[in-house]
Amino acid sequence: MRALLVVTVLALGAATVAGAQVPAGPEVPSAAKPQRSGGELRVSGFMINGDRSYEFFNDVNTQTGSVRGVDVLLRHTAIGIGVRSWTSTYGTQPNVASADARLYLFPPVFSIMLGAGRRAVWSDLNEDAPSQLDFGLVGISSTVAIGGSGLRTNVSGAMMIGAPDAASDSDPSAGLEGEASILYRIPKVPIFLQLGYRTELFTARNSTFETPQEARGVRLGAGLQFGGR
Amino acid sequence: MMRRIAVTVVAVLPLALALAVAPVGAQVRQQGSPIDDLLDRSNNAYNDLEYSRADTLARQVLALGSSITVAQRTRALTLVAAAAYPDDPPAQRRAASLEAIRRIVRSNLAFSMPQELTWPGLTALVEEAKRTTFGMEVNADSLQVAVGVDGRATIRARSSRPGRFQLTIGQEGGSTLVRDSATTGPDNAVEFRIPVMRNERPLFSSARYDVTITGIDAAAPDTVVTRYAVTADAPPLAFADVNMKMDSSKLLAERTGRFGYKSVLPALLVGGAAFALSSTLRAEGNIATEVGADSKGMAVGGALALTTIVAGFMDRGRQIPANIAANKAYGEAFQKSIADAEAENRRRVAEYRTTLRFDLGVR
Numbered sequence: 198m199r200a201l202l203v204v205t206v207l208a209l210g211a212a213t214v215a216g217a218q219v220p221a222g223p224e225v226p227s228a229a230k231p232q233r234s235g236g237e238l239r240v241s242g243f244m245i246n247g248d249r250s251y252e253f254f255n256d257v258n259t260q261t262g263s264v265r266g267v268d269v270l271l272r273h274t275a276i277g278i279g280v281r282s283w284t285s286t287y288g289t290q291p292n293v294a295s296a297d298a299r300l301y302l303f304p305p306v307f308s309i310m311l312g313a314g315r316r317a318v319w320s321d322l323n324e325d326a327p328s329q330l331d332f333g334l335v336g337i338s339s340t341v342a343i344g345g346s347g348l349r350t351n352v353s354g355a356m357m358i359g360a361p362d363a364a365s366d367s368d369p370s371a372g373l374e375g376e377a378s379i380l381y382r383i384p385k386v387p388i389f390l391q392l393g394y395r396t397e398l399f400t401a402r403n404s405t406f407e408t409p410q411e412a413r414g415v416r417l418g419a420g421l422q423f424g425g426r
Numbered sequence: 427m428m429r430r431i432a433v434t435v436v437a438v439l440p441l442a443l444a445l446a447v448a449p450v451g452a453q454v455r456q457q458g459s460p461i462d463d464l465l466d467r468s469n470n471a472y473n474d475l476e477y478s479r480a481d482t483l484a485r486q487v488l489a490l491g492s493s494i495t496v497a498q499r500t501r502a503l504t505l506v507a508a509a510a511y512p513d514d515p516p517a518q519r520r521a522a523s524l525e526a527i528r529r530i531v532r533s534n535l536a537f538s539m540p541q542e543l544t545w546p547g548l549t550a551l552v553e554e555a556k557r558t559t560f561g562m563e564v565n566a567d568s569l570q571v572a573v574g575v576d577g578r579a580t581i582r583a584r585s586s587r588p589g590r591f592q593l594t595i596g597q598e599g600g601s602t603l604v605r606d607s608a609t610t611g612p613d614n615a616v617e618f619r620i621p622v623m624r625n626e627r628p629l630f631s632s633a634r635y636d637v638t639i640t641g642i643d644a645a646a647p648d649t650v651v652t653r654y655a656v657t658a659d660a661p662p663l664a665f666a667d668v669n670m671k672m673d674s675s676k677l678l679a680e681r682t683g684r685f686g687y688k689s690v691l692p693a694l695l696v697g698g699a700a701f702a703l704s705s706t707l708r709a710e711g712n713i714a715t716e717v718g719a720d721s722k723g724m725a726v727g728g729a730l731a732l733t734t735i736v737a738g739f740m741d742r743g744r745q746i747p748a749n750i751a752a753n754k755a756y757g758e759a760f761q762k763s764i765a766d767a768e769a770e771n772r773r774r775v776a777e778y779r780t781t782l783r784f785d786l787g788v789r
Contacts, residue, residue, distance in 0.1 A: 344742075345685075345743050347737075348737035379730050
């Protein structure tokens with residue numbers, strides 16, 4: 198009985214001392230991965246200032262103007278969707294508007310883009326009845342985060358192929374677009390800024406003529422970004 | 427005179443030998459001790475009207491000094507006073523009796539002569555002694571337990587006239603642990619409240635201490651000094667270690683390494699792509715030949731590449747949430763350990779007990 202009492206007192210004493218012991222160090226976590234957000238939502242407006250050239254019956258016309266549009270991207274680790282719509286105005290050249298939707302596959306560092314869109318071209322002559330062209334696109338995109346700086350680089354390229362014209366035996370309209378930019382997300386606020394360069398080549402074809410076009414310029418953008426660090 | 431000294435020596439010698447072979451302290455204070463026998467013999471001599479012998483025997487007891495108890499000392503002085511001032515004028519030595527009574531009332535304010543020894547003249551002498559002597563009386567509970575920093579032991583002192591008291595407690599030959607002083611109030615009394623801890627540390631260790639109380643007459647240059655013994659039972663107070671400094675070397679990295687040189691490749695890619703888009707990717711037909719490359723492309727490409735490299739080298743790394751959480755938990759646990767240790771130490775201080783045993787019978 199006495200021994201039991203002694204053991205109990207010692208145990209209580211040990212418990213008291215244990216309560217005041219200094220921890221040896223932080224408990225090393227089993228998985229210490231850098232912070233990354235699984236999903237990303239980006240809504241932005243953009244403007245491309247530059248020039249557009251098009252050739253019509255061997256006559257090349259170059260005008261300075263701009264493209265204005267909105268871009269929405271929603272993506273998770275290995276899949277995402279994006280929607281883009283823009284309208285361009287270059288001097289007296291016909292106006293062009295385009296809207297497309299894209300599916301992104303694989304992680305942002307290397308994604309394959311698949312999408313489809315519609316392009317409309319009009320001038321004062323056909324303002325109420327623009328000519329329209331549906332097209333599909335396929336391309337690649339690579340977004341690399343520069344550590345935890347908030348800066349990301351983006352390089353993308355895509356090929357556009359217009360829907361074949363059943364009434365013509367000509368090749369379908371086709372084009373290429375390429376873009377290189379950096380995106381900087383301001384710390385602690387969900388706002389990002391974008392600076393880049395964009396070039397779009399498009400050759401419209403029908404049974405009677407072929408009009409190559411080239412639009413390029415500096416791209417500036419800004420918008421809201423949630424996630425995507 | 428020489429004969430008287432010889433008689434005294436012969437009478438004290440057996441008693442002195444008896445005290446020498448036995449520990450003086452407790453044994454001599456027991457009932458039936460040689461000292462009490464001597465006092466009984468003195469009392470018997472007084473009853474037999476042998477005043478001189480009664481005085482001699484009582485003074486033999488007083489000659490033992492600190493070996494006798496307060497009660498034995500008082501009884502011896504009482505017999506000296508009674509033997510010096512009996513109700514027999516030829517045998518009366520008033521001054522000697524008054525001196526003995528004064529020695530009593532200096533430390534016993536409530537003293538009165540035992541009924542079997544007194545007579546009106548002696549009673550009046552006692553009153554005169556009380557009236558003309560500065561006396562002081564000290565008492566305290568013999569066993570006192572003081573707990574924590576606010577725990578106090580209490581010693582009360584009272585004087586026959588207004589005065590001032592000084593109290594010191596220390597070990598013989600050692601430094602003074604407690605020093606206090608106070609002036610008497612309307613009832614000529616003072617209560618000393620003795621701390622047992624200072625700066626949350628025990629004041630006493632387990633040992634025997636001397637308590638010295640000095641009473642100083644406010645009206646005349648007269649002091650009374652009494653000394654008592656107090657035995658302290660004060661075990662060492664052990665504190666839990668409080669480690670205030672966290673070992674930062676044990677903290678986990680909260681960020682990955684900086685991106686640094688790894689930014690060069692994406693910088694070249696994005697910059698090169700911008701340049702290529704402005705100069706290499708051209709439309710079909712005459713446009714490529716008639717329209718030159720866009721010079722802005724090179725500037726933009728350079729800006730993109732440079733910005734990327736700068737961002738890479740300014741990068742502080744990505745946060746590692748799991749490590750941040752682990753460090754935070756470690757910091758909280760460390761702070762808690764400090765709080766626990768401090769709480770434990772506060773508890774130990776608050777529950778620390780000092781037991782003081784006052785022996786007012788020994789001086």
